[in-house]
Amino acid sequence: MNVELKNQFKTKIDDYEPIVGRNVIDELKLLGNHLQGKKVQNINSTYSGGGVAEILTRMVPLVNQLGLDVSWDVITGDDTFFDVTKKFHNALHGRQEHITESEFDIFLNTNENNIRRMKLDADIFFIHDPQPSALITQRSAVGGKWIWRCHIDVSHPDQRVWEFLNRFVAKYDAAVFSAPAFSPKLPIRQFLISPSIDPLSDKNKELSKGEIEAVLHKYGLDPGKPMVVQISRFDYLKDPIGVIEAFKMVRKGFNCQLILAGGTANDDPESAEVLNDVRNHADGHRDIKVLLIPPGSDIDINALQRAATVVLQKSLKEGFGLTISEALWKSKPVVASAVGGIPLQIINKFTGLLCHSVDGAAYALKQLLGNPELASQLGENGREHVKQNFLITRHLKEYLLLFIALNHESDVIYL
Amino acid sequence: MFEWIQENWVTLAVPAAVFLAFCIVGLWARRVLYKRLNKLLIKSGWGGREILVQTSRGPFFFWFMLLGASAAIKFSSLSDEAQVLAGKIIGSIFIISIIWLLLILTNRLVNIFLEEIKSPRPPGRFVTNGLRVTILMLGVLILADYWGWPLTPVILLLATAILIAVVASRDIILNVFSGFEIAAARNIREGDFIKLSTGEEGYVIDMTWRTIKIKTPDQHTVIVPNSKLVRETVINYGHPLKKAEKPFRFYTRLHLKELTGLKAGNLTELVNILKSAPDSVIYYHTHHFLEEHQFLTPEPSNDFALWVEDSLDDHVLSEKLANIDTFAYFSLEELKSTIVSVIEKYIAANPASKKAKAENDFHFIKSNSVVIPTPYFASDLREFVEVLRKITIDSLYYHIFESRLRLQKISNDFSVWIRDSFGENDLADKIDGLVPYTSTIETMRSFIIQNIEKRIK
Known part of the structure; x- marks a missing residue:
């Protein structure tokens, strides 16, 4: 074709x-x-x-x-x-x-x-x-x-x-x-x-405050509560269950919400099963939102990333992990596993924080949620790093x- | 017929005599007046003298003939109505002849006038045609008035024609008026180096009242309408500076990373592979950080130091490797020998070196370089500084740092050219003194630009 x-x-x-x-x-x-x-x-x-x-x-x-x-x-x-x-x-x-x-x-x-x-x-x-x-x-x-x-x-x-x-x-x-x-x-x-990543695509272009709020409203998210966001398709290799576990540890000390958002790909028949599993794990927790984003909803993904307080990518295996470059381009602080191509994008403690376990992810999230100045500095460095190397x-x-x-x-x- | 002439010879002879008399007076007047006029004009030194005299000599006599014809009609036996009609026709011919003369004079005199204007040169055809149309319109109006035709429709017709012409050529008119403004202000002259806020820049090579032509550093000729020049912000850097015998050609070097498949997990493996590694591998691991992380100050010095620090957790060797000044070496082979020697000495003193985790192995990468000439040339320092603002960091890096490997000395392409072409040793020395460890490549770009700007101010 x-x-x-x-x-x-x-x-x-x-x-x-x-x-x-x-x-x-x-x-x-x-x-x-x-x-x-x-x-x-x-x-x-x-x-x-x-x-x-x-x-x-x-x-x-x-x-x-x-x-x-x-x-x-x-x-x-x-x-x-x-x-x-x-x-x-x-x-x-x-x-x-x-x-x-x-x-x-x-x-x-x-x-x-x-x-x-x-x-x-x-x-x-x-x-x-x-x-x-x-x-x-x-x-x-x-x-x-x-x-x-x-x-x-x-x-x-x-x-x-x-x-x-x-x-x-x-x-x-x-x-x-x-x-x-x-x-x-x-x-x-x-x-x-x-x-x-393409800085001019719907997924990465600049959005107005109104556009971002409209997307949050569409998915029933509270814009006033800090957001930890992982955007990735529903795949066990992205460790969505580990993300929920890490978030539950963080939630004990920080009033925040977790957004697990992603879609499915035509060539991945397993993703529907993973989505169900994730929903089961999140069931009952009012601060965990699992969003199935339909294909072509790039503006929605962009808005969710821009609304995030911290972006998480706790993959067990990763090709390159373009969602990280997307988040860095939006000057967001990122916590990500040190797997695949992620260390090329996250220079630990300079453009983001690397983790190697659920505990490590939880600890890094706490560091960033509790220290907005550090989070902001990492985000700015990250954007410059993407501008130089990943556009x-x-x-x-x-x-x-x-x-x-x-x-x-x-x-x-x-x- | 003969009989009629015999009976009316007086009626015919008198007008003929009057006409002839006027012709004789005309010839005499032309001789006397033109002699004086000629002298007067020679004295004034006016360039259009010959044209005026040559062009108007014929019509001058023709007007006396018309005057003679007009007087002859008065002495003729024609009816009053016929006399009035004939008088009107002669008057019209007189008006037409004046218009005709003015048209010819306009064409010839305007060309002389325009040739005297050096810069910006007005568009000759545009000015001549404009004046011709104006004269023709005035002629038509005078004729209409002379014949007593109603003027309002004629004026309306002309006004409509003018309006259509103005709308159709509004850009031209705008450019011409802008040309007037540029000429009056005298802010831009041929030979000046100008830069528009929209990005066009170069030396002005031609100016007309409609456009200016500039030659850009990438050897293109850009035509800028005068209206744009008036509308935009223009920086005029003034007249050309001293030209270099050989213009500077800017190159860029782009890199593609090629994996060698070789990897090391400890120092012994690292040094063994290093010994037989080609220059392209040494180049990559000692140079790429500066380009990829050029926003970091100071940048890590080389991949070997970084890996030893991060993956082997060996701070002492890392510091030793980081302390090797990559840019003090004129050949990669020499640089490689130093790195190998530092590691070997360290292994000899510390045989129990650590092993990196499998996922932290050192992967040997080589740099595939593509060297491309850019379209930019600089033949003086003004052009040079303007090109410097445009080129990529790859190009800057190629000319400032990689050049040491090509030149085999602590200098760079810029300094060599500036020294050899202009004898500007101080400026060249300042650029030679740049080191990549304390500033980013962008900071270096600004440093060079500022220093050259200061010198050519």
């Missing part, structure tokens, strides 16, 4: 100038000049929900504006395929999963079906995450450079699943990871590119550099 974005996305590359400066935009255009007309085909497994789809929605039109010819296709598969890939996802994060031979076959057959259905035509194929990774088998037929963009942490994967996937990954020209610790040993070039303009620049680097072996390239 080809994702058509031209009419949905109105942001122009120059619109970022007031945020990042003219010089950064000029640099992107300079790079774009060296890649004019290059055809890039992005392929992933969902067009909505989750960070990958979100990044592609914003990124693809912007790269096109720089003179490249970028398209985005989504593979199709039935529920059994997505059940299998969810198991892959968990297994790659190191969780024990029982995967049968027939489930491996479902993965292969779905990729085969997509190869027959999909038109592969580009100079560079940009394959996102494990779901469409077996498309590489068409490499000899369609040519071009192939990049596997891994958005998850595969540093300690289930060996059986990894060995299965590695058959395909090893055939790519390069792999891209979000953090140094995410990458396993591979026989191909591996690049490090952090994901990013979409930096991401765009590194993708363009990657496309250039694919055709050069040397460490220094003179254009």
Whole structure:
């Protein structure tokens, strides 16, 4: 399925100038000049929900504006395929999963079906995450450079699943990871590119006080009571149960409320079960609000983050954790687990507080709720850190550099 | 016919004689008057003398002929009505000839006048056409009045035509009036370096009453309408400064991180991998912090010191590694040798070094650099300082700090150019003295700009 974005996305590359400066935009255009007309085909497994789809929605039109010819296709598969890939996802994060031979076959057959259905035509194929990774088998037929963009942490994967996937990954020209610790040993070039947030998207743009209050009113939240907010899809790896436990410890000493808000993704069949579990754990506590945010409610998420007193991200495993960059961009103090790509965003005690347990999360929350000056300083540092390193303009620049680097072996390239 | 002439020869001869007399007087008057006029104009030194004399000589005689014709009609045997009609026709021809002469003179004299105006140059065609239209309109009004036609419809028609013309060319008119204002104020001249609040900047290379052209530091020519120039805030930095023989070309160096797959969990592993690590790895771990965390002051010195501190909890070695001045080295190989030597000496003295937790391993990353020429050039210090305001921190970093590795000495691209091109040794020394440990790259940018501004004020 080809994702058509031209009419949905109105942001122009120059619109970022007031945020990042003219010089950064000029640099992107300079790079774009060296890649004019290059055809890039992005392929992933969902067009909505989750960070990958979100990044592609914003990124693809912007790269096109720089003179490249970028398209985005989504593979199709039935529920059994997505059940299998969810198991892959968990297994790659190191969780024990029982995967049968027939489930491996479902993965292969779905990729085969997509190869027959999909038109592969580009100079560079940009394959996102494990779901469409077996498309590489068409490499000899369609040519071009192939990049596997891994958005998850595969540093300690289930060996059986990894060995299965590695058959395909090893055939790519390069792999891209979000953090140094995410990458396993591979026989191909591996690049490090952090994901990013878009400061002009509905999820991150500035909101008025009235807009924020309207959202709080919509979800029945008390604007007068300090808020601890975790925004993430309902997934055990985000440890929503641990968040509730930590909050209950904090609530004993601080009059505050917990907002657990998130949605579900098309490629995650487990999220409904997690949501029920979370509701059961929160049941009866009047200061814990579990909000199922429907897809496309980016303004609501933005408002909840802006209304937060402290933002929490107590993941057990994390790809990169873009919700942290979102919160930091809004100058919010953040408490987050030291997993995945989070330490790249949270420099402990400088741009936020890192924790390693439920107790650690509770302790850090108490520190920030009880010390607004520290909270404010961390928030301001965090915003500057995101501005320098985790905005979409930096991401765009590194993708363009990657496309250039694919055709050069040397460490220094003179254009 | 012959008989008719014999009978009426007096009726014909008198008007003919009168006409001839006027022609003779006209020739005589033209000779005398133009001789005097010529002398007078030569004395005045007016540049349009020849044009005025040459252009009006013919019409002057023609007017005497018309006068003669008019007088001849009075002496003719024509009826009163015919005489009045003939008189009106001759009068109209006279008015038309004057208009015709004025049109020709306008064209020629305005060009002379415009050529004398150096800057801003008015748009010749616009001025000439404006004057022509005005003369033609006046001519039409005089003729209408002369023939006794009602003037109101004519005036209304002309007013409508003027209104349409004004609306259609309002931008041009606005620009021309702005051009007048700029010319009268004399605030901007060709050769000045100007900067508009909307961002356009460069040397003024041409000025007309409608637009000015500026040459920007990225070698583009920008045409700015005069109305915009009057509306916006304009900083005029004045006349060009001394030009460098060789303009400074600004480059930028962008980095892409490549994972090597190598990682170390303790000091021995770290030093063993370091020994065979390529320059691009050393470069990354000793330079990237400055760019990625340039808002921090002071920035951590290098990744090795940071890792030893955070993951091995070894403060002494961390301090030793942090104390290595990355920017005092002219080659990465040399820098690597120093780091290796510090760690090896430390291991020798402290063989029981700690091991980092698995998730805290040191991951060796190398920097893939792409060096790109930017569109910016500077041929003098004014252009240089204006480009400095625009370039990215990557470009600044490339020219200020990385240059030491290329130049193999404690200097930088900016200082070398400033010293070699202008002999500004003090300024160059100040830039040489910049260190990345006490200020951010943005602070350094401001420092250089302020010092150059002070020098070229």
